[in-house]
Amino acid sequence: MAFLVSGTLQAAAQLADAWDSLGRQGKYRVQGSRVALILSSSGVSVAAAAALDGVFQALGFENCEKRKVSVQRFHEELSLFREQLDIQRGAVGCALVVLMAPSGQLRQPQLLVQELSRCGALQGCPKIFLLLSSGLKAAWEPEAFLTSLGEICNQRPHWSLLQLLTESDSRPSAQYDLSGTRAALLLAVIQDRLGAQHDVAALVDLCQALDFKVTLRIDPTAQAFREELAQFREKLDTYKSPVSCALLALMAHGGPQGQLLGVDGQEVQSEMLGQELNCCQALHGRPKVFLLQACRGGNRDPGVGPRALPWYRRWLRAPPGIPTQADVLQVHVDAPGSTGQADILTVYSAAEGCVAYRDEEKGSDFVQTLVEVMRANPGGDLIELLTEVNRRVCELDLLGPDSDERRKACLEIRSSLRRRLCL
Structure with missing residues (x-):
């Protein structure tokens, strides 16, 4: 930029x-x-x-x-x-x-x-x-x-x-050209993850509505996570027509060090999977979107209550508590030659170290809210839409399967995009 x-x-x-x-x-x-x-x-x-x-x-x-x-x-x-x-x-x-x-x-x-x-x-x-x-x-x-x-x-x-x-320059119209092929790969473990099937169905429908060519793999092992992504990258590199955008959705049990668990219980690092797609020549200079619906630790955020309000505000409606890690924007500017790469947008369903919640009957709040917001405004700037998704998720009171106490959740959005991304 x-x-x-x-x-x-x-x-x-x-x-x-x-x-x-x-x-x-x-x-x-x-x-x-x-x-x-x-x-x-x-x-x-x-x-x-x-x-x-x-x-x-x-x-x-x-x-x-x-x-x-x-x-x-x-x-x-x-x-x-x-x-x-x-x-x-x-x-x-x-x-x-x-x-x-x-x-x-x-x-x-x-x-x-x-x-x-x-x-x-x-x-x-x-x-x-x-x-x-x-x-x-x-x-x-x-x-x-x-x-x-x-x-x-x-x-x-x-x-x-x-x-x-x-923005990569001072022109307000500068955005990625998405006139070429759009490709999506969805890798989802649904075994022992009740409700995950609803997320898979919702994401497939959304990607198809946004003109993505969708590849779906259910219950991959840790090795299959790597193999499927390698095959996806190789396939993109063989396309005769230009590839304008790629979307990778990873849904599985997760751990505090960024690992995902395959259906076999073995671990694979999500960052390694991302690096595989970053090596794709067909995607050089093109936006790459990563969606991760997985836990990133065992912390459960109780949230914080609202500050003191005048009596009439409390009487009308008290604002809900918010996650303790909300309202934060981190901007990392690395030195030349660092490992950071451009044109990447990564969205985590939970803040670092925290649990990602999923409802057995309707799926995860992250995926379902994401689909709802994007269907309402499919041509909007993706960063702005994700901010709206996070606002809605942060306002929810969540009830985990192992606790009777209400909890809060907060997304984490990492972007090195150089232009506006409008799907």
């Missing part, structure tokens, strides 16, 4: 809102102050700091704290920042945290995300994480990306932040 010179951008969006978002089409109403925190390790150039100031100004962040500390102290400093926000009397509308460190040093950014998600002052408010990394031996050069981002923000102030991050 034109404004991303230093590497590939990956936006992992977990965006949701409270009840009042329904009256404003799911848009955040950022009325309070916009606060920012910059945590940087040694080696950050003056030019990078100046470029950051331009981004803050373009996005309307008037209150910014800058701290240069070791990477080991990032969590401590972020904890202090959270405590300061919670003791302030003024309302906070949005928070932006910038983390700058050499590649490989910031190993568990999710812990920092969880720390800020505990902030009571930011409950239901958007929290943006911008993670900038450089090569260990390379000079720090994030200023080109930051300068371009600030320029685009000034040029297109009416665009949403996700639009700004995915």
Whole structure:
């Protein structure tokens, strides 16, 4: 993308809102102050700091704290920042945290995300994480990306932040050309996953309605997961006509390290499956969509209740609780030569470390809500549609098979798309 010179951008969006978002089409109403925190390790150039100031100004962040500390102290400093926000009397509308460190040093950014998600002052408010990394031996050069981002923000102030991050240039019409063949591969374990058959049927119908050529495999073993994907890639590379888009849906039991379980109980890493499709020559520069309906751990999110409301708001209708990991946008900007790749959109049915819920009679809330939203607006921007899917899923109260207590769920959306994707 034109404004991303230093590497590939990956936006992992977990965006949701409270009840009042329904009256404003799911848009955040950022009325309070916009606060920012910059945590940087040694080696950050003056030019990078100046470029950051331009981004803050373009996005309307008037209150910014800058701290240069070791990477080991990032969590401590972020904890202090959270405590300061919670003791302030003024309302906070949005928070932006910038983390700058050499590649490989910031190993568990999710812990920092969880720390800020505990902030009571930011409950239901958007929290943006911008993670900038450089090569260990390379000079720090994030200023080109930051300068371009600030320029685009000034040029297109009416665009949403996700639009700004995915656009490859300043033309509002820039989007992927999907006039060629669309291909979809659905690999689903339904044995001992009651309700999964409803997800399979719904996804097949949706893909066919969107003109995808669908390949479906039921109850694959771990080895069959690999083989089916390899055959799918080889088939795409033999197409005589151009391939414009590929969709891969993986549905199975899952684990905390990203593994999926085949029908034989053996494990296969979902990231390895994604890398197989990334090697497809026919899909070079083409959008690749990954849908994963699987658990990513055993955590069950109880959610957090709404902040105190005037008595008449409570009397009319109290807003529902929201997942603790909602309202977060992470933007990773890697150094040149990193492993990140472009034109990929990955959607997880659960946040990292959490359970993915599935109803025995109707299927999973993720897949069923996704189909419902996309059928209502099949030509819409996919990132925006997924944000709406997540908003609806976050508002649900879910009841797992092993618990009588209501739980919350939150999607995780990772994107390195360079253009708008409209199916």
